[in-house]
Amino acid sequence: MSTMPLDRRGQPILVQWWDLFRMELTNWRWSWRGSLLQGTITPIFSLLALGFFARDSGREALLYVVTGNIVVSLLFGTMTSVESRVSWLRFQGGLDYVATLPVRRSAFVLAMVAAFLLLSLPSVVITAVLGPLLLGAPVHIHPLILLVIPCCTAPLAGVGAALGMTGRTQQASGNLTFLLMLVMTALGPVIVPPDRLPGFMVFLGRFSPATYAASALRQVMVGPVTMRLLVDLLVLCAVTAASMAWVGWRMGRQEE
Amino acid sequence: MDVVYAIENLTKFYPKQTSPANNNISFEIRQGEIFGFLGDNGAGKTTLVRQMVNLLRPTSGCVTLLGKPVVGDPQHVAAHVGYMPQMAHALNNMAVGEALYFTAHLRGMSRADALRERDALLELWQMGALRDKYSTRLSGGERRLLRLAVAMAGRMPVLILDEPTNELAPQRRRLVWDVLSQINRERGTTILFITHDAIEAEKVIQRVGIMRAGELVAVGRPGDLKRHIDQKLRLELFFAPDAPPQLPAGLTPHELQPGHWIALIERREASALLERLDLEGLDDFRLYSPTLEDLYVHYAA
Numbered sequence: 001m002s003t004m005p006l007d008r009r010g011q012p013i014l015v016q017w018w019d020l021f022r023m024e025l026t027n028w029r030w031s032w033r034g035s036l037l038q039g040t041i042t043p044i045f046s047l048l049a050l051g052f053f054a055r056d057s058g059r060e061a062l063l064y065v066v067t068g069n070i071v072v073s074l075l076f077g078t079m080t081s082v083e084s085r086v087s088w089l090r091f092q093g094g095l096d097y098v099a100t101l102p103v104r105r106s107a108f109v110l111a112m113v114a115a116f117l118l119l120s121l122p123s124v125v126i127t128a129v130l131g132p133l134l135l136g137a138p139v140h141i142h143p144l145i146l147l148v149i150p151c152c153t154a155p156l157a158g159v160g161a162a163l164g165m166t167g168r169t170q171q172a173s174g175n176l177t178f179l180l181m182l183v184m185t186a187l188g189p190v191i192v193p194p195d196r197l198p199g200f201m202v203f204l205g206r207f208s209p210a211t212y213a214a215s216a217l218r219q220v221m222v223g224p225v226t227m228r229l230l231v232d233l234l235v236l237c238a239v240t241a242a243s244m245a246w247v248g249w250r251m252g253r254q255e256e
Numbered sequence: 257m258d259v260v261y262a263i264e265n266l267t268k269f270y271p272k273q274t275s276p277a278n279n280n281i282s283f284e285i286r287q288g289e290i291f292g293f294l295g296d297n298g299a300g301k302t303t304l305v306r307q308m309v310n311l312l313r314p315t316s317g318c319v320t321l322l323g324k325p326v327v328g329d330p331q332h333v334a335a336h337v338g339y340m341p342q343m344a345h346a347l348n349n350m351a352v353g354e355a356l357y358f359t360a361h362l363r364g365m366s367r368a369d370a371l372r373e374r375d376a377l378l379e380l381w382q383m384g385a386l387r388d389k390y391s392t393r394l395s396g397g398e399r400r401l402l403r404l405a406v407a408m409a410g411r412m413p414v415l416i417l418d419e420p421t422n423e424l425a426p427q428r429r430r431l432v433w434d435v436l437s438q439i440n441r442e443r444g445t446t447i448l449f450i451t452h453d454a455i456e457a458e459k460v461i462q463r464v465g466i467m468r469a470g471e472l473v474a475v476g477r478p479g480d481l482k483r484h485i486d487q488k489l490r491l492e493l494f495f496a497p498d499a500p501p502q503l504p505a506g507l508t509p510h511e512l513q514p515g516h517w518i519a520l521i522e523r524r525e526a527s528a529l530l531e532r533l534d535l536e537g538l539d540d541f542r543l544y545s546p547t548l549e550d551l552y553v554h555y556a557a
């Protein structure tokens with residue numbers, strides 16, 4: 001009979017992250033339908049409807065519609081997919097599987113967000129390419145867009161994960177996400193320029209990450225890139241860090 | 257023999273409940289043994305094992321794995337214990353082979369060893385044809401086998417299995433007991449499981465713990481525990497579920513399933529009792545010497 005090994009170890013954290021990332025990427029097997037429908041078709045229709053309406057309001061309003069709908073793609077595609085994934089894990093026992101593997105919670109949360117970031121890219125690219133073409137509003141892409149897109153996606157994925165860890169039931173999490181998605185789209189200068197919005201909505205928009213994501217995208221797609229981009233990215237990174245820390249903490253909190 | 261798990265005075269109250277789910281439970285699991293937990297639904301078995309794998313926080317008491325408390329160091333349990341939960345849900349959207357490979361690798365095997373482990377487990381659990389099938393598309397029984405294989409992946413020295421034969425057809429139940437027996441014999445794997453399948457589990461169980469209403473009412477080798485009831489016989493009654501028979505006074509049965517009762521009767525009273533039994537109201541009856549299931553009925557019912 002073999003003796004019990006006392007020094008069993010899992011993998012180093014980077015290897016854990018890589019495996020978990022690849023495991024999370026298998027979510028494309030179900031999430032592609034949502035990404036296609038919600039992350040691509042919804043923003044394209046919204047873009048067409050609002051774009052034709054905004055045509056008379058000038059180029060600036062059109063460009064708000066283009067960049068705002070990329071954020072809509074992230075809200076409808078990424079945030080909802082991550083929320084569905086996390087609440088499914090919570091209520092179907094998937095978190096028990098992860099919790100009984102020798103992996104760090106932080107590695108799992110980072111892997112999940114990174115996987116959904118990658119899974120959201122096709123929708124974002126399609127919306128970003130089709131939007132200006134359909135509305136006839138040419139954009140000037142700044143190389144910093146390569147940094148800005150992940151920085152816009154990660155906080156919305158993080159908020160989606162936090163929502164998935166929040167509801168008392170899977171349905172409650174879904175309803176809360178849908179509500180928040182609409183609020184984040186409407187509040188602040190996301191799709192509509194600030195001078196067309198009531199003052200209180202512009203003010204409340206300061207508390208929504210979608211506002212900062214839209215601002216960052218406008219600067220790298222329309223210009224000019226200013227110091228405001230740094231502020232936007234810092235806020236988006238802070239929301240990412242806070243939401244992921246909260247998700248990690250909630251995951252580690254054992255059932256009472 | 258080394259102690260793998262030591263459970264001391266473990267008590268668990270769920271919020272807003274006045275009676276404990278586990279009440280002052282103490283026992284030990286020794287290296288290389290196969291330990292079975294029996295008890296009715298709601299007896300506190302799953303609550304107990306979830307505390308042992310650090311998924312649930314005890315209200316008081318202590319769970320020690322290999323001399324180290326499990327609370328506060330989730331990595332310690334995860335590195336040594338393979339756990340199979342009661343509900344055999346799908347594992348992500350992974351294919352069967354992917355789930356086995358990633359689990360084995362994350363538990364410390366090299367990539368090459370993890371691939372070999374995947375193939376060995378597919379063969380051991382007769383799931384070779386399912387290697388590329390997504391776990392979401394498996395039947396209930398196939399998912400149960402996958403969760404068993406995943407619990408073992410990485411050659412875990414300790415396995416905790418919550419109802420390993422649930423939802424399985426007889427042939428697969430036999431496979432489960434054979435495989436558990438084999439890895440215990442060949443690798444010295446310590447195995448703790450919860451089951452309602454007492455008769456089949458009797459073939460592999462070395463020690464048994466019987467739970468009732470949150471308390472551990474008996475622990476020991478089945479042979480030792482049976483001595484307490486060896487003056488009794490097991491009477492099984494089969495009847496149409498919608499027409500339960502009238503029973504003689506003093507005979508208190510335990511329902512195994514609708515239309516199937518069992519009762520333990522005193523050996524010396526057996527013939528008198530059978531004479532008073534309404535055989536017309538029964539489809540069939542059987543009389544046996546005690547089994548592990550009778551121990552369960554004796555202590556838990």
